[in-house]
Each structure stands twice: as C-alpha cells, then as structure tokens.
Amino acid sequence: MQQPELEMANDKGSWTIVSEQGVVQENGDLIVFSGDVKARNQQQKITLDTQELRFRSDTNIASSPGSVDLEFESGKTRAGALEADLDKGILTLEKGVKSEFDAPAS
Structure with missing residues (x-):
C-alpha cells in the first residue's frame, strides 16, 4: 500500500x-508500516515517530x-526499540532509552 492510514480505538x-x-x-493479522511512520493519540497527547511499525x-x-x-505533553523519550500492548496499556522500551520531562513550576 502507498501512504496507508489506519485508525484504531x-x-x-x-x-x-x-x-x-x-x-x-x-x-491480515500483521500490518507492517514503513518509511516515515507517525502514530498519534490525540486524547492522550502522544506522538510516535519511527521508520518501521x-x-x-x-x-x-x-x-x-x-x-x-x-x-508526551510533558516531555519526550527516545528508545532503540518499542513494544506496546494496546489492550493492557503496557509500553515496553529497550536499547538506550533516554527521557526528558518538563518539571512543573512550584
């Protein structure tokens, strides 16, 4: 497929x-997205960018x-690999994970 778009809820x-x-x-059990891959969750204000998903x-x-x-709304994370269980809401990041978060003003 060229320039596919998938929405899941x-x-x-x-x-x-x-x-x-x-x-x-x-x-149909596996969809491989490649190239400039972008995933967005507007409700949770999360964006994901990668080359293969x-x-x-x-x-x-x-x-x-x-x-x-x-x-995220309050920061960003970079990792070398990711696995997300969308049913359980569990995100696993591996390989050189680095996170930066904005601390709220006190």
Whole structure:
C-alpha cells in the first residue's frame, strides 16, 4: 500500500497511524508500516515517530524494531526499540532509552 492510514480505538483513545508504505501479511493479522511512520493519540497527547511499525491485529500489539521518538505533553523519550500492548496499556522500551520531562513550576 502507498501512504496507508489506519485508525484504531480502545478505551484509552484512538490512534491514527500513517506511513509512506504498508504491507498486509499473515492473512491480515500483521500490518507492517514503513518509511516515515507517525502514530498519534490525540486524547492522550502522544506522538510516535519511527521508520518501521508492526501492528498485530490478532494480539493488538504494536512494535518497532528500530529507533523510536515519543513525545508526551510533558516531555519526550527516545528508545532503540518499542513494544506496546494496546489492550493492557503496557509500553515496553529497550536499547538506550533516554527521557526528558518538563518539571512543573512550584
């Protein structure tokens, strides 16, 4: 697919994923987004940028084997790999994780 866009929703809000290219594999259970991949969650004010994002629709798990940049309302995180269980709301970051957060003024 060229310039695919996928929107998913759960109780934690909706995610929109866009990329330069996409491939559907394993009878639709795996979608591989590649190129300039951007995922956004407006409700939680989270953005994710990477070069490859794999979404498994059978388990509702998204992963990126390469570097990932995450931006939150109060900071940002960079990691060498990511796995997100969208049903459980668990985010696992690996390989040189670095976070910067804005401390609230007292």
